[in-house]
Amino acid sequence: MSATTLRRLIVFSLIILWEGLPRTGLIPELFLPSLSSTLIAGWNEAGEYGHALAVTLYEVAVSMVFACGLGILAGAVVGSLPRPRVLIMPMVSSLYAVPLVILYPVFTVWLGIGSESKIAFASIYGFLPTMLSTAAGIQTIDPQLLLAARSMGATLSQRLVRVIIPAAIPTVLSGLRVGGALVIVGVVVSEMLISSAGIGYLISRYRTILDSPHVFAGVLLVLAMTVAFSAALRWIEQKASIWQTGMRGGLAENRSVRPAALQPTA
Amino acid sequence: MGGTLGLKLARVAVVVAVFLLWETLSRTGVVNPRLLPSASDSLAMLGELLQRASVRNDLIVTASEVLTAFVLAVPLGAIIGFMIAENRYFAEVAKPLLFFAFSIPKSIFLPMFILVFGVGFAEKVGYGFFSTIFIVIMSTTAAVESVKVEHLTVARSYGATTAQTAFRVYLPSMLPVLLEALRISMIFNLTGVMLAEMYASRDGFGHQIATWGENFQMKQLLAGVVMISVIAIAFNELIRWIETRCSHWRT
Numbered sequence: 001m002s003a004t005t006l007r008r009l010i011v012f013s014l015i016i017l018w019e020g021l022p023r024t025g026l027i028p029e030l031f032l033p034s035l036s037s038t039l040i041a042g043w044n045e046a047g048e049y050g051h052a053l054a055v056t057l058y059e060v061a062v063s064m065v066f067a068c069g070l071g072i073l074a075g076a077v078v079g080s081l082p083r084p085r086v087l088i089m090p091m092v093s094s095l096y097a098v099p100l101v102i103l104y105p106v107f108t109v110w111l112g113i114g115s116e117s118k119i120a121f122a123s124i125y126g127f128l129p130t131m132l133s134t135a136a137g138i139q140t141i142d143p144q145l146l147l148a149a150r151s152m153g154a155t156l157s158q159r160l161v162r163v164i165i166p167a168a169i170p171t172v173l174s175g176l177r178v179g180g181a182l183v184i185v186g187v188v189v190s191e192m193l194i195s196s197a198g199i200g201y202l203i204s205r206y207r208t209i210l211d212s213p214h215v216f217a218g219v220l221l222v223l224a225m226t227v228a229f230s231a232a233l234r235w236i237e238q239k240a241s242i243w244q245t246g247m248r249g250g251l252a253e254n255r256s257v258r259p260a261a262l263q264p265t266a
Numbered sequence: 267m268g269g270t271l272g273l274k275l276a277r278v279a280v281v282v283a284v285f286l287l288w289e290t291l292s293r294t295g296v297v298n299p300r301l302l303p304s305a306s307d308s309l310a311m312l313g314e315l316l317q318r319a320s321v322r323n324d325l326i327v328t329a330s331e332v333l334t335a336f337v338l339a340v341p342l343g344a345i346i347g348f349m350i351a352e353n354r355y356f357a358e359v360a361k362p363l364l365f366f367a368f369s370i371p372k373s374i375f376l377p378m379f380i381l382v383f384g385v386g387f388a389e390k391v392g393y394g395f396f397s398t399i400f401i402v403i404m405s406t407t408a409a410v411e412s413v414k415v416e417h418l419t420v421a422r423s424y425g426a427t428t429a430q431t432a433f434r435v436y437l438p439s440m441l442p443v444l445l446e447a448l449r450i451s452m453i454f455n456l457t458g459v460m461l462a463e464m465y466a467s468r469d470g471f472g473h474q475i476a477t478w479g480e481n482f483q484m485k486q487l488l489a490g491v492v493m494i495s496v497i498a499i500a501f502n503e504l505i506r507w508i509e510t511r512c513s514h515w516r517t
Contacts, residue, residue: 003358010363031382087276097449097502098495099457101464102472105479105487110301185371192373193464193476200374204465207377215381219374226370 033213042217049202049221056198056225059118059187066119067126068179072172074127075134089135096128104190113194122186130179137171169240177233184229188222303485312489321474328471331387332459335394340451343399344444347406357407368400373461380466390462390470397458398451405447409440441512449505456498 015035021027022034029037042049078084078092104121111117141164149163191200199218206214285305291297292304303311315321350357350364376393383389413436421435463472471494478487 003355006359007363010359031378087273087280091277091280094499094502097453097498099453099460099498101457101461102475102491102494104464105476106484106491108479109482109484109487181369181371185373188371189373189461192376194480203374203377207380210381212381215377219377222374223370230369 030210030212033216037213038216038220041211041213042220045214045217049199049217052197052199052202052218053221053225055115056187056191056200059115059122059191059198060184060225062115063119063122063126063183063187064180066123067183068130068176070123071127071130071179072134072175075131075175076138076168078131079135079138085135085139089132092128092132096132100125101189104193107190108194113196115197118187118190118195118198121190122183125186126179126183129182130175133178134171134175137174138168140171141167170237173233173237173240177230180229180233181226184222184226300482301484303488308485308488308492311485312493315486315489315493321471324469324471324474327387327469328459328463331390331394331463331470332456335391335398335459336452336455338391339395339398339455340402340448343402343451344406346399347403348410350403351407351410361407364400364403368404372397372458376462376465379462385466385468390459390467393462394455394459398455401454402447402451405443405450409443409447410436412443413439442509445505445509445512449502449509452501452505453498460494 018032019035022029022032022037033041078088100121103124104117107117107120111120145163145167146159149159154162187198188200191198192204193200195201195204199221203215203218203222206212206218288302288305292299292302350360372393375396379389379393379396383392417435417439418431421431426434459470460472460475463470464476467473471490475487475490475494478484478490
């Protein structure tokens with residue numbers, strides 16, 4: 001049996017088990033409601049879930065602009081200048097060790113329990129890893145490319161447009177991948193903790209009244225959101241790498257395939 | 267770490283500057299002192315908190331949860347990761363599934379742990395375990411893959427026993443990556459346990475922080491944030507220090 005078929009079989013049987021085990025009563029419905037009752041619960045409250053999804057997506061979108069925009073910018077600056085890099089990078093990676101969740105109560109005190117505190121929290125949550133991965137990626141730009149461009153008399157703007165930006169695209173994309181995934185986590189987590197709207201809030205509210213099918217409908221919705229995000233990113237990655245191979249031959253292929261440390265690639 | 271004395275001084279200066287900025291913003295009233303109590307007040311509060319028996323108790327609860335989850339997740343994850351890396355077929359089957367499991371936000375499954383285990387020690391440990399194990403598996407896989415095939419071939423052709431290969435080839439080449447894995451999984455683990463405590467709990471330091479936030483006790487809240495940050499950073503630096511020692515030994 002080939003690996004792919006076995007994998008499909010595993011996924012398929014997991015879905016069957018999800019439906020079967022609660023139905024036969026091997027797992028209480030309270031712990032794991034069957035797939036069909038989850039979907040029905042979600043469908044019956046479609047309006048409520050749709051509204052929550054809109055709130056969550058809005059928060060995710062705004063935070064992503066902050067986290068990825070600023071993170072990629074800061075990472076590019078810090079990564080390309082040697083002095084700040086040596087000074088700041090170890091400090092940033094130490095900060096990365098702090099469990100940022102503990103900052104969320106601070107933000108709720110400052111900004112209230114509306115969307116603002118979620119956006120602030122998720123932006124900070126996504127910022128540091130995006131910055132770290134961008135700074136690490138910028139350093140992988142082959143210095144010989146820059147040297148060649150300079151020795152052939154390229155101006156600064158030419159070097160920027162023809163060398164640095166194309167070479168930095170895989171880095172920016174991997175920064176976007178790390179930051180985007182974390183922003184989604186940040187928004188959902190903060191909604192689960194203290195909030196009055198959004199999918200995380202729905203999950204928490206139905207959890208307190210022990211309505212498992214509705215909890216799992218929310219969980220499924222978040223899963224769908226992350227899967228859609230990574231699929232969209234993979235599509236962009238493919239587009240970008242085709243354009244890149246056209247520009248710089250096989251070298252680019254190598255780099256775009258290389259998974260950066262610590263991030264989901266599938 | 268590394269770096270010269272000047273760099274270290276510059277880093278200390280940055281940290282001091284942050285605290286000074288915090289102090290002046292609050293003292294001069296640019297920011298409402300009730301929203302941002304001054305750094306000195308918060309640090310004084312930190313000292314006072316450490317004297318309280320209830321806070322120390324919470325810290326012990328959190329530490330035991332974190333350590334239990336860590337002790338359970340790391341060996342199990344390492345074994346699974348090792349098996350995945352050593353068996354090509356198993357790897358092809360399991361890797362995409364693991365990558366997917368790694369990429370989804372774990373926090374949405376927290377309600378499930380509460381439904382199954384109830385609010386308590388087991389739920390915190392279970393969630394900490396769950397949020398740590400995937401990263402351990404993935405890092406171990408990376409660590410095994412960092413063993414050079416040539417080294418293995420040389421060892422085998424000189425007739426090394428399994429134990430010799432394990433201790434002389436695998437362990438030295440894997441150690442830097444494994445230490446890094448240990449460091450990062452501790453970050454994930456601590457975050458998971460703190461989140462579980464903040465979400466629904468009766469004790470633990472995360473619960474304490476959430477309560478302070480809800481009651482607008484900013485001094486206590488900021489003191490707690492500083493305390494957890496210092497503990498997390500100290501652990502991180504300790505492992506990194508060992509890491510640099512080991513990579514030195516490898517080359």
